[in-house]
Amino acid sequence: MGKFVELDYDEWESIYKPIKNHLDPNASFDGYMFETYDSELEFVKSQRPDHIWMYGDGDDGGTYIWSGWGFINRIGYFITEVPCPPTDTIQVLVSHNWYYCENCDAEMEDPDNLIRDAFQEQDLEKCPKCATIEELTLVALEK
Numbered sequence: 001m002g003k004f005v006e007l008d009y010d011e012w013e014s015i016y017k018p019i020k021n022h023l024d025p026n027a028s029f030d031g032y033m034f035e036t037y038d039s040e041l042e043f044v045k046s047q048r049p050d051h052i053w054m055y056g057d058g059d060d061g062g063t064y065i066w067s068g069w070g071f072i073n074r075i076g077y078f079i080t081e082v083p084c085p086p087t088d089t090i091q092v093l094v095s096h097n098w099y100y101c102e103n104c105d106a107e108m109e110d111p112d113n114l115i116r117d118a119f120q121e122q123d124l125e126k127c128p129k130c131a132t133i134e135e136l137t138l139v140a141l142e143k
């Protein structure tokens with residue numbers, strides 16, 4: 001039976017050692033994250049499965065890194081030097097507090113879910129970066 005292990009990002013980084021994304025010098029997470037398309041996806045798929053991790057949205061609105069390869073709610077992938085134990089499931093809490101914009105794909109810190117709540121209240125699938133001045137006034141947030 002495998003274990004379910006929860007780690008924070010710093011623990012995960014120091015234990016499993018993600019490798020840099022050599023295909024994109026400006027990759028997210030200080031250059032560690034791989035995108036879910038094109039050459040970066042091809043590179044991820046060419047790695048051994050127990051070295052692949054998925055980054056995505058959790059059901060609670062937070063974002064997580066999970067051991068293994070997945071398609072649901074995925075945002076990106078990581079490759080680590082150290083393999084995940086084959087029978088364990090590892091979940092890494094990245095943040096409870098990121099806002100992901102469906103409209104422009106921006107991600108931003110939203111420590112108290114203020115951005116999310118303000119935009120949801122107005123049924124706007126937007127963020128402060130892509131909202132118009134009028135919409136920002138409507139949600140009572142300023143750029």
Ligand SMILES: [Zn+2]
Pocket residue numbers: 101102103104105106126127128129130131
């Ligand atoms: Zn946006």
